[in-house]
Amino acid sequence: MNENNDLKVISLSELKKFLVHGRTTKNVNPLTLFWTGSSLELNVKGSELWIEIESDYDTYEPWISIMINGVQVSRQMLVKGRYWIPIFRNMDHQAVKNVKVIKEVQAMPSDESHCLQIYGIKLHGECLPVEERKIKLEFIGDSITSGEGIIGAIQEMDWISMWFGTKNHYAFLTADNLNADCRVISQSGWGTLSSWDNNPHGNIPFYYNEICGVLTGRKNQMLGAFEKNDFSTWQPDAIIVNLGTNDEGAFHQPAWKDDETGESFEQKMIDEKTYDVLDLKRFEDSVEAFIEKIRKNNPKAKIIWSYGMLGNVLLPNIGRAICNYKAKTRDKEVFVFALSNMTEETMGARNHPGALAHQKAAHELTIFLKQLLELK
């Protein structure tokens, strides 16, 4: 692109004036973005901006989107390598632009090479500080919260990076509505107790205390993904858990078996309409245990179990788990919230909630959280 001789190159470690969203390590040389919606935020007073990224993958390539003053202006697949990406050119030198570079894709355990990093920027102008917002929200979930199918035609069925996105995503819309910072912890197909196919290792609670423990491989280890998360540095006001959809799905799948260890696991139906009572209890216990784990790390957060969008069969069980937890602990700050089901009209790609379903959920959650957090 045009040589602009006034451009200064600055590494993130020199820059300091920026804000990182999403759980990651303290290392910014380079900065690694792990989770869906993790991002680098800048306030740039100047006329031109570029950003230096490094992208890698074997199967699932990273995608980013770029927001200028809250509007998504670009979204692109990132080819392999380390290179500069233009953000804006020829803008009013005096005006301050808020810029976000956002990871569109979830953490990818099945592709150890998948990686997105940011080294620095070059710009004509200067960066101003970015303040943390007063409200902080953490969303924990599965494919719904990974934004799977939020983009793409209704007939798309490939499980590829392209159909993941953060625009019109219920978590980020809710955060925008409340002027909040937002983190997402999510994995497609996972649950509270097991994944959709009865794999008991596909559960978020087990990895909740690590920075990005759902990942695999030596590279991610070296990047610090498996280190303990430092909860003290980011205490959310509310934690919204959207799990249960895959736990319910597991009841309708065959048992999972680990051929090496012989280990197996199964949530069972007694007949077409009857869930095994002990298996339901096992799920309820996992809900109760996860709330305890979340509470231990986040003593002041409101905890909302927010379930729905793709069915609500386990809502009574989640209710029972929360009743039991509250009766036992006298913890007053745990709530259940039911999200409206996706309909044919609001479906996106891969039979998942589309933009309209996410907007509806965000609308519902915004009203609920405003009251709960006594905002405005």
Place this chain on the structure above:
Amino acid sequence: MNENNDLKVISLSELKKFLVHGRTTKNVNPLTLFWTGSSLELNVKGSELWIEIESDYDTYEPWISIMINGVQVSRQMLVKGRYWIPIFRNMDHQAVKNVKVIKEVQAMPSDESHCLQIYGIKLHGECLPVEERKIKLEFIGDSITSGEGIIGAIQEMDWISMWFGTKNHYAFLTADNLNADCRVISQSGWGTLSSWDNNPHGNIPFYYNEICGVLTGRKNQMLGAFEKNDFSTWQPDAIIVNLGTNDEGAFHQPAWKDDETGESFEQKMIDEKTYDVLDLKRFEDSVEAFIEKIRKNNPKAKIIWSYGMLGNVLLPNIGRAICNYKAKTRDKEVFVFALSNMTEETMGARNHPGALAHQKAAHELTIFLKQLLELK
């Protein structure tokens, strides 16, 4: 009004070709409409129609609305007395019009004189048969289901008949959407265990087996309100229970005391945010017991506990009650469904859900019931 010499007067007992909606006795000479949304339905091939009603009250006057081909064309307060009301004039003599005359107001226990009856019709033309619809829905609830505040400016606070209505009412919208017949059993302020002010007699379950047992007085007794309801004649496909709102409200009210008997009752808070565990249990038991009672009388109905619109604090407890009931009985056809809360934008009169809130609830329930009843 104009004398039309071709008009024939026909009593309901002669007419036979009509359909009555809402629980009532077998007596049609005259027909008594007790509950919110109870109605007389006709298919009239002819050019002119009048209806003879009798209205009485001490305090809370009856209101009716008139629907022609599914559209509300009239709504009026009924002065005392027995008289003829014009329904339509000068219409195409050959076209068949579907007509409904609907009670807009709930059964009124606090006004023993409140009464609406229909004697017969006069018309130019003839009545054709009215078929029952294939799907039948029963809604059980409180002021929300009585349509309180569904009409009226947002500042209206008088508790009077005028602010009750059935247009844009979630139960009747849902029934329309599913092409279903619909009955409503509801009382403002009442709950599953007690009324909003801790009165343990203000509970719907106690009166569920009678035609309109919530009423009082010798006149209503003579009209048959307290007779056992004949469940065999009308078996609904789904029963939607929208109770819990006043049970929750009772926790925030002083104890109820009966000065005569010395009897008292109270649901208690331990502190500002903590509900007494035993009182919660008492509520949960009442939910379980009511489901048992409903099931006994309606062996084939799907039972949906549908809660929300004015808060959802007791959702986990309703969930727990249903889990317990299902584990005990192996009854597979009981469900919980959360309705979206009313917002400032969707509020009607008397701080109750307005038309927009009812429309939203109807939209949500329609989607849910369509799947559950495997319609279309």
Place this chain on the structure above:
Amino acid sequence: MNENNDLKVISLSELKKFLVHGRTTKNVNPLTLFWTGSSLELNVKGSELWIEIESDYDTYEPWISIMINGVQVSRQMLVKGRYWIPIFRNMDHQAVKNVKVIKEVQAMPSDESHCLQIYGIKLHGECLPVEERKIKLEFIGDSITSGEGIIGAIQEMDWISMWFGTKNHYAFLTADNLNADCRVISQSGWGTLSSWDNNPHGNIPFYYNEICGVLTGRKNQMLGAFEKNDFSTWQPDAIIVNLGTNDEGAFHQPAWKDDETGESFEQKMIDEKTYDVLDLKRFEDSVEAFIEKIRKNNPKAKIIWSYGMLGNVLLPNIGRAICNYKAKTRDKEVFVFALSNMTEETMGARNHPGALAHQKAAHELTIFLKQLLELK
């Protein structure tokens, strides 16, 4: 209805504290409501209100609606005779209620007996003054502006009073949006030059200067309908003319003939798609002449020719007429405004705009008039 011994009867001539909407005479003993949406407005501080009306007709009966604090609570067919109608009961005695009793039906030239009059009120409480609103709007039109088909199922085709209404009516919605008083001058089927069937007497301009000159018969004459309107007492800020739809329709109808006088009239097509140029010119001249007539009586009003909703073929011709008028007179305050066409989704009864089409038109006009009148 219940005897309330505290009710005082007051004739309108004694009362004085009320506001009359719609062109009528100065006589209030009784008050005659002629036009669509003509109404009596009261501010009542008290607990109970009745109104004494007289209704007459041969074919087309009057209907009224009742608004309390801006919400339509009742709508009813008026049987013949002079009698009392209850408006409200048992309301908070101290609260002031704004009440409107509105004529739902247009002036009816084809039924000389059609008549709606108001004699007085009885109430428990007192009336407070009603202020005129700062903005005044006059709407001139045809069936669209008469609210024909705004209520009723889509299959209704009878031309009867029941399918006329003022709720969701674009003129009254626009007035509400701008907090304006509003008058309507309208006749179904009429145009600027001729009616839909080429009758040259079916034109609004000819009768514009009389109170309700479109009516016929000795009774209406005695009521003052044919007297000159006193424009000095009510000068609107904007006059919205929605005519042209029937002028266009006339091109597709056979010539009109008066069998008695031999007079005939016709707007012609040259072929299926070509309008006769001289006939178009005749229409354009009538538009120009009507604007001149309106301007003469309303020197300060913005005049907006607002056309559409049921086709917009003559829009260029209306444009040309206005260009010619403005070039000739240097009148700067004349405008053309195109309303969106009704669609299948927004159609009401009798193939006319339904509530949704009226709401859309009101939305468009509100935005336009706000800018034009420099409101807020």
Place this chain on the structure above:
Amino acid sequence: MNENNDLKVISLSELKKFLVHGRTTKNVNPLTLFWTGSSLELNVKGSELWIEIESDYDTYEPWISIMINGVQVSRQMLVKGRYWIPIFRNMDHQAVKNVKVIKEVQAMPSDESHCLQIYGIKLHGECLPVEERKIKLEFIGDSITSGEGIIGAIQEMDWISMWFGTKNHYAFLTADNLNADCRVISQSGWGTLSSWDNNPHGNIPFYYNEICGVLTGRKNQMLGAFEKNDFSTWQPDAIIVNLGTNDEGAFHQPAWKDDETGESFEQKMIDEKTYDVLDLKRFEDSVEAFIEKIRKNNPKAKIIWSYGMLGNVLLPNIGRAICNYKAKTRDKEVFVFALSNMTEETMGARNHPGALAHQKAAHELTIFLKQLLELK
């Protein structure tokens, strides 16, 4: 990016199975995309696709968007140079994907270097033929039709490529709704008679007969931009002209002067509200002349002058011009259509119509064109 050894490289001249949208030359080695929304369309049966482009500019860089099966999955600024851009990877090899690579930015007369070209593709799989759609639409306009401000925050004021876009654009939405192919001829700031600042050379009609005559410079000449457009190869069913907004704006600007030639031009106001009659006439003549020119090249197209969105003051004058044209020529297939004005709620960047305003205009035009073209 990953080396996929199965990828075949194919130049456009070898490929043949593709469709080009937007006026351009016959040369596809490489293909030059000149206008807003010009695009290359492919049907790809295969698992991976890349596209080789060349981008150049001095000031205003090109942007593209990528559509897969009708959904925009990517949008990006194009740095200078010739290089490969990934379109999709790892998709179902058997499924056919419809792909469009679209120029997001208008033709740029003020940047002679601005250029976007496509050389070829590489893919794993094969291309299938792309059929022309049965309906063809041509949109002619100014900044509105260039999609200026359709993307970007409301505060954005820089005139840069980033704020131009084709998503949610009224022309392309309308084409989608009608399943039509679509071409856009547009220039920000230009009009029928002059540009917004009274420059008489800023008029679309003068360049209408050339492929992209609005451009400048030797490079564009060599690319064939100034050659006569071959109208015989693409005859639209309807031509929608959205001009007049800048012609109206010119009345409020000082005269334009060419310092070299001494030439000057001005459309004048007589006073704050009065447009000079002769200047209005000059505008009307230019409208009439442009319709004649369009008709000459498109003998069978419906011609719709579609005006509004940013004010409608000249609507009567456009109406008069069309009346005059039709009276003179007996051409029956010329129409005027008024688009709804943008409101505060529907505004985008740079005070231009945003996505909501474009969607509204598309909805209105779709209904109108469906009737006019007798579709479905």
